[in-house]
Amino acid sequence: MGAIAWSSLLPLIIVSSLIMYEEWISTPSCKIIPGPDPHENESGRGTEGLKVMLVGNLLLLGSEAGYLNRYFRDYYMAKFFRKSFHSVKPDMLLVLGDVSAKGSELTRSHWLPVFNQFDQMLGPFLGLPFHVTLGDRDVGECSRLNPKSVNWIAGNLPGLDSAGCGAFEISNVSFVSLNAVALLCGNNKLRFSVEKVIERERIDPRMDEEGTAEAINYSGKFSETYNDFAGRENDMPSGSGSVLLLHFPLDRRDDSKCSPESSNTRESRGFLGPGPYDLSHTVPRNATEYIFQSIKPSIIFSAHTHEFCDHTHPDGTREVTVSAMTWKARDDPGFVFATFHGNRRGVSVSYCSLARESHILLAYASVLVLLSSFVLVANIPQWRSLNH
Template sequence: MAVGRSILISVTLFATLFDIFQDRVTIPSCHFVLPPNVDHHQTVAADFKDNPQDLTAILVSNLLLGGNNSSVFDIFRDFFLSKFFSKSFETLKPDMLLILGDVSANGFQLTSKEWSSVVQHFQKVIGPYLHLPFHVTLGDRDIGECSKLKARLVNRLANSFPELNHGGCGSFEMSNVSFISLNSIALLCGNNELLSAVETVIESESAYLRTNTEDGREQTVELITANKASYLYRWRDNPMSSQSGPVLLVHFPLQQTSKKYCRKESNSSTIWYTLPDSLKLLLRRRADPGPYDLQHAVPQNATEYIFQALKPRIVFSAHSHEFCDFIYPDGTREVTVPALAWKAKDDPGFLVATFRNNGPVIIKSCSLPRESYVVVSCIIIFILSILPVFVTNLLHQLNSRHDR
């Protein structure tokens, strides 16, 4: 009877402690990130004051969802990921959600039925954001690397998300802020069957930007890609000033030779690096089914073409798993969104962007707890919870010996 009561106490204690823990641990920690070319000492509090006309977006990448074939680790991670989206919705009160690729861990390998389960899983995880506008940019884990890039597959996956066309690109407007998302995998892979669809989107947006300006002369640029193929882009000079175009969303970063100039935020986890290699491999195995190169970037000539045609206000990219803040010579800012999934890294993160009318884009960098910390904390909670059973059992044994 006493043992049964102690088990009930342990279960209740664990449920209470775990509920308090997960409620606190899923609250994101955020801080403002000023552009590298801004003097921090000249920045005042008024620069960050909220305005009702501002548009606030949460930007995440690398959810790496796996559909129905989930392991115990996946279920554990997805539970906390879902709690994070709920908490971020409550605390940050965003107007929209932007996901910069790699919704799935291996979408290009899935059948239509398996992909449908991933989409359902995605909708379940993002929870309250389904009631807000959201946009998904496809990543290389979704549609595959160059050797696996197929128009039919991209079309099938793109149909699952709003504002994406058959080539995996999209353009939309929210609160007078224009956005354009590009299939950067197609830009990396040379003269493929999707490249013309990407170019059409760029040219259409560029023509819209030139509506009230005089057309310039036609230029040609040769795109030299990673696989040595080439493709000729043709465009007209865009007389618009730099940073006057839409917000650009891509999965692969545009800059590729300037990593050493990129400002990063280091969040090295001491616990993670002390774990045995075998345990690290077990925790990360499902996130890395293939030899993915995290240094992939849009080729230089394609980057120049995009900048010339679109004059982006700001660029948001992903893929590298790490935060990066970079300013191009013309003043355009590219910010790389860190990976959100524990499958990708121990210390996940995301960004909050506030778009102001005719003003700068205010960036917040947010972080979530490291997976190693959460795992250790859950183990401690479990140990504390079973103490009543252990103590009761010990007392019962002592009493039995005393009776003898």
């Protein structure tokens, strides 16, 4: 009798174990990544600050999502968002581009399901301040970069101007986001608008307070703009500007300077492929120098490459590239959790890894085999009686 009761409970035990396993592996595992400045690493310990979760490359498909994506990958991504929210308890969410997998190919009516899916994915984060930058999959490559389309997409996302840029301040931390896709393009109106945002950030705050900020002699061509201002020094010291947010990483001469954690996250890309631009693509060097000279960013956060990277530029500015947070791009998704402390340069950065898709599939396969074996064993007595 006891054996019969135990065998009847076995399927329930297996399914319950799978549910508990799902909850366990959905919780992110976070590791603090030491910064290049040891004093900066020590400065924030024991102090509270603005807690920000940064994600990139969600690659939502909206109404075009098939069964596998809708009921498996997107289901788990929403679960990852919920569990991460309760685990790290952020004050703000930053999404660094490529919200859509095929946004540049979508009409406005087909974009709406993507926005709806995005809202459903965020779940509890909708109650927090959040900001989204534009990626190449969202707006397309240079030959298809349409100012009207960018304006419409940006108008459906919080805090972006018509060119897809934004500037805001929260908890005494200033942020500026750039439409980095436009910076890759040549003679393009959107790029000119992005340059204007960069020049606005260039104005010395002391001049602004005194009301004597000089007018900007904007040339309308990037090469001329850069040359015009290259010789004019910005009085602000390096690292004293806003936190810079953009989709493409800035130019880096030596990718080997990424932290050791980066090598642990490298996997083959998913079925979506590299997208309009190659995954190794970065903001051109002259544009990168222009940004450094004008904005003097305190820290930089980028995405696009699908993998985590902690890079230090020659002037000591730290750039953290955020891993893709979707199985559509890689087997081991992740995100970055940053805490901005009271002092201006104190930023603690953690890389948070999430469950591998292969591990989840293995767990489902194991449960299926166990349940199938149970059904087979349970029906053996009936088959024997039928044969006799």
